[in-house]
Amino acid sequence: MDNKIPAVTMRNITKRFGPVLANDKVWLNIYRGEILALLGENGSGKTTLMNMLSGIYFPDEGEIAIDGKEVVIRSPKDAFDLGVGMIHQHFKLVDVLTAAENVVLGLPGKLDLKAATEKIRAICEAYGFEVDPNQKVYNMSVSQKQTVEIVKVLYRGADILILDEPTAVLTPQETDKLFAVLRNMRNDGKAIVIITHKMHEVEALSDRVAVLRQGQFIGDMPTKNTNAQEMTNMMVGHPVVLNIERPEPKNPRPRIEVKGLTVRSIDGILKLDDVSFTANSGEILGIAGISGCGQKELLEAIAGLQPVEKGSIRYVEDDGSSEELLGKDPLSIQQMGVSLSFVPEDRLGMGLVANMDLSDNMMLRSFRRGRSFFTDRKSPRALAENVVRELEVVTPGVSTPVRRLSGGNVQKVLVGREIASAPTVLLTAYAVRGLDINSSYTIYDLINKQKQAGVAVIYVGEDLDVLLELADRILVLCGGKVSGILPGRGAKKREVGLMMTKLGGEAADE
Amino acid sequence: MNKKQQEPLFHIAKRGALPWTKTWAIRGGAVLLALIACALITTFVTGENPLQVYASIWNGSFGTSRKVWVLLQNVAMLLCVSLAVTPAFRMRFWNIGGEGQALIGGLAAAACMILLPGKLPNWAIILCMTLSSVLAGAIWAGIPAFFKAKWNTNETLFTLMMNYVATQLVAYYCVVWESPKGSGNIGIINPNTQLGWFPQIGSYKYLLNILIVAAVCLAMYVYLNYSKHGYEISVVGESERTARYVGIKVDRVIIRTMLLSGAVCGLAGLLLVGSTNHTLTPTIVDGRGFTAVMVSWLAKFNPVWMILTSFLLVFLQRGAGEIATNFGLNQSFGDILTGVILFFIIGSEFFINYRIIFRRKAVKEEGKPHV
Numbered sequence: 001m002d003n004k005i006p007a008v009t010m011r012n013i014t015k016r017f018g019p020v021l022a023n024d025k026v027w028l029n030i031y032r033g034e035i036l037a038l039l040g041e042n043g044s045g046k047t048t049l050m051n052m053l054s055g056i057y058f059p060d061e062g063e064i065a066i067d068g069k070e071v072v073i074r075s076p077k078d079a080f081d082l083g084v085g086m087i088h089q090h091f092k093l094v095d096v097l098t099a100a101e102n103v104v105l106g107l108p109g110k111l112d113l114k115a116a117t118e119k120i121r122a123i124c125e126a127y128g129f130e131v132d133p134n135q136k137v138y139n140m141s142v143s144q145k146q147t148v149e150i151v152k153v154l155y156r157g158a159d160i161l162i163l164d165e166p167t168a169v170l171t172p173q174e175t176d177k178l179f180a181v182l183r184n185m186r187n188d189g190k191a192i193v194i195i196t197h198k199m200h201e202v203e204a205l206s207d208r209v210a211v212l213r214q215g216q217f218i219g220d221m222p223t224k225n226t227n228a229q230e231m232t233n234m235m236v237g238h239p240v241v242l243n244i245e246r247p248e249p250k251n252p253r254p255r256i257e258v259k260g261l262t263v264r265s266i267d268g269i270l271k272l273d274d275v276s277f278t279a280n281s282g283e284i285l286g287i288a289g290i291s292g293c294g295q296k297e298l299l300e301a302i303a304g305l306q307p308v309e310k311g312s313i314r315y316v317e318d319d320g321s322s323e324e325l326l327g328k329d330p331l332s333i334q335q336m337g338v339s340l341s342f343v344p345e346d347r348l349g350m351g352l353v354a355n356m357d358l359s360d361n362m363m364l365r366s367f368r369r370g371r372s373f374f375t376d377r378k379s380p381r382a383l384a385e386n387v388v389r390e391l392e393v394v395t396p397g398v399s400t401p402v403r404r405l406s407g408g409n410v411q412k413v414l415v416g417r418e419i420a421s422a423p424t425v426l427l428t429a430y431a432v433r434g435l436d437i438n439s440s441y442t443i444y445d446l447i448n449k450q451k452q453a454g455v456a457v458i459y460v461g462e463d464l465d466v467l468l469e470l471a472d473r474i475l476v477l478c479g480g481k482v483s484g485i486l487p488g489r490g491a492k493k494r495e496v497g498l499m500m501t502k503l504g505g506e507a508a509d510e
Numbered sequence: 511m512n513k514k515q516q517e518p519l520f521h522i523a524k525r526g527a528l529p530w531t532k533t534w535a536i537r538g539g540a541v542l543l544a545l546i547a548c549a550l551i552t553t554f555v556t557g558e559n560p561l562q563v564y565a566s567i568w569n570g571s572f573g574t575s576r577k578v579w580v581l582l583q584n585v586a587m588l589l590c591v592s593l594a595v596t597p598a599f600r601m602r603f604w605n606i607g608g609e610g611q612a613l614i615g616g617l618a619a620a621a622c623m624i625l626l627p628g629k630l631p632n633w634a635i636i637l638c639m640t641l642s643s644v645l646a647g648a649i650w651a652g653i654p655a656f657f658k659a660k661w662n663t664n665e666t667l668f669t670l671m672m673n674y675v676a677t678q679l680v681a682y683y684c685v686v687w688e689s690p691k692g693s694g695n696i697g698i699i700n701p702n703t704q705l706g707w708f709p710q711i712g713s714y715k716y717l718l719n720i721l722i723v724a725a726v727c728l729a730m731y732v733y734l735n736y737s738k739h740g741y742e743i744s745v746v747g748e749s750e751r752t753a754r755y756v757g758i759k760v761d762r763v764i765i766r767t768m769l770l771s772g773a774v775c776g777l778a779g780l781l782l783v784g785s786t787n788h789t790l791t792p793t794i795v796d797g798r799g800f801t802a803v804m805v806s807w808l809a810k811f812n813p814v815w816m817i818l819t820s821f822l823l824v825f826l827q828r829g830a831g832e833i834a835t836n837f838g839l840n841q842s843f844g845d846i847l848t849g850v851i852l853f854f855i856i857g858s859e860f861f862i863n864y865r866i867i868f869r870r871k872a873v874k875e876e877g878k879p880h881v
Contacts, residue, residue: 016523017523017524018523018524018525018527019527058521060523060867303755304757305754305755329754329757329759330754330755330756330757331757331758331759332757333757334757342755344755346751349749349751349752350749350751350752350755351752351755352752353744353745353748353749353752354748354749355748356744356745356748360741360744363741364745364752364756365756367738367741367742368738372738373737373738373739374736374737374738375736375737375738375740375741377736
């Protein structure tokens, strides 16, 4: 491999965002016929680096060469002309158009949908995509939309593909399918870069890994010569332990009883259909499911944020008496004396106020306290300082707006506030989404501590491997229905994956 | 190897937080550049000496002590309307109905002045005026707020339309209460008895207004920054979902805040009718409801900064009027200069947040890179 000309050479690339050095003299080679995994913690500059290759940002310093020829990439169009295509985390498709229409959108020349459809079919055939060119995007699953994005890039002749965390939204089965396609493309001589956090995917898929840390290039090596532990250590900069603890639940008793919960969205779509389960104190109840099959509605219904069509949600006290939570808003739940904490999926859009500083964000839960017309600013400040100290939040100070913090630190602030009120129920939605390894383990630790303190934890997760290691019981949702509840110890990933896509997971073997 | 492809001439990068000295240096520089640009435009378009034009602008505000008082009075009134719309803006509720809310407050005050003499003593008339204007303003703002809270109607259009309703109502009553008959104007109300006229402090006609607005400014600053209500307003403004998540009743906050907003607008109308002009015309608010939007934005919704921005805008306005009379120029020429100056001031914010990196010369000097 050493004497091949790299498809892409990035030399000495530096990019600053204000005072933040996102990339610091990074050197990177990307070769054809190879899948490169770009690794690094959050904020280590992976996405920034790839955005410069795909023309979204322009580097402050450094050069980029494609096939040995120095180039200047000023815009995504320049990048396309050079054969570079990027598939972003957030899809950029027009919902009301078909797959084929989305693919040709914005291309110069006469619109010939028929020819385009033919070409799309050919691409799909060549690499094993399953996509119907005439299907409307709004009818598609997340994985189909992603496929359209990839086809779109290939259609424009890209032979250097960058995928930014492509598996974050996929089920295990869909991930396998995607990987098969990526391998086909590699064998066809394309250069592929995949940004990911998940170690087992790196090991399963990539030929070579390159590691970034704090904007600097740390090193690269063939995947077969390394292992998850070594790569993690390189990313973090010091040795880390990759085990999630799962202490036995102590004295679990029912805390939240959900019966026949049915929720419809504003458009009348059935989001939850007759969901029943019990969450116990001192236990982590994991919720698994493809994104958008009712997890969000379930947690929000318990938290008093989601109108419910029918069913009941009862809060059970230690002495066995219970109260109905349904039909109450968060304020009245709080006034009932139920200490319910909720770490929502949308941290900056729901759990926190991005433009407010740490101490004002702490105040969100406590500002009503006391009879005074004015707010008490001292105790939130003290709480903020406490959270920063205990959870090791990296921030210039408690007066910094939370939007300036990295994802992991934002989550620490949110979780820190939510557990500060000594909850008896803790709801978490995608608590480690987008977090790097170090922060993720901090969050697992915090959740485990809450569990040991007797809190009933409901943990909605997307990484099945983690869910299987962390949860005491796993509730699998499929299209708003309970597909099954199984004990976390001994559950098989494959089994859970099937239950996610098919009610009950029956007909397990194809 | 071919000739090197051109790097873009410049690209834009976001800055980190700048120290306040630098941000003010940038703003100061912007004003300076604006003055130079205005001078060029003046010389080029009118042939007048720009320095004389500037002197004239200055004299428009500070020429005589009477002009200074007029300036301060105008600053106070503009500030009052700006303070009124600010709580709504902090909530991201775009209340552009300050004009109508102030006007309806003025109408209520005028109604009391015209209808109540003979029935109530003077102090009671003034009390009625105050209560009714504040209430009228609050109702005028409360209607769009109610619709927004219940049915999520567009507040910008709604408050804008309410302006026209208010203007037409006032125009109607100007005819109903016209004096003398047939003039279509109300004229000075109670010119002899001075009933319902606000008391004058010493010989300073405008001092009372200025003091009242100063007090409102301070109160608004404290309310927005230190009260629980103010905190709720900020949370609702930043994210309604977060507000719901922590149990803030968003509907209630919207209505409550708009009632306050309208009430302060009503107060502005009261001061205009009861204290400054002692009459009512459909144009008595003089566009302040709209200028207030700019005052509030320029000051980033901070009541204390708004003293500065409202001063700046009134200063420019007065100056524009002055050069129009002194040089026989059209009033519009003053407006052109005001526009140019505002353009530079608002544009300077871009340079506070971003920096522009020009193509490095080094690239050319290095010539061809190693192959």
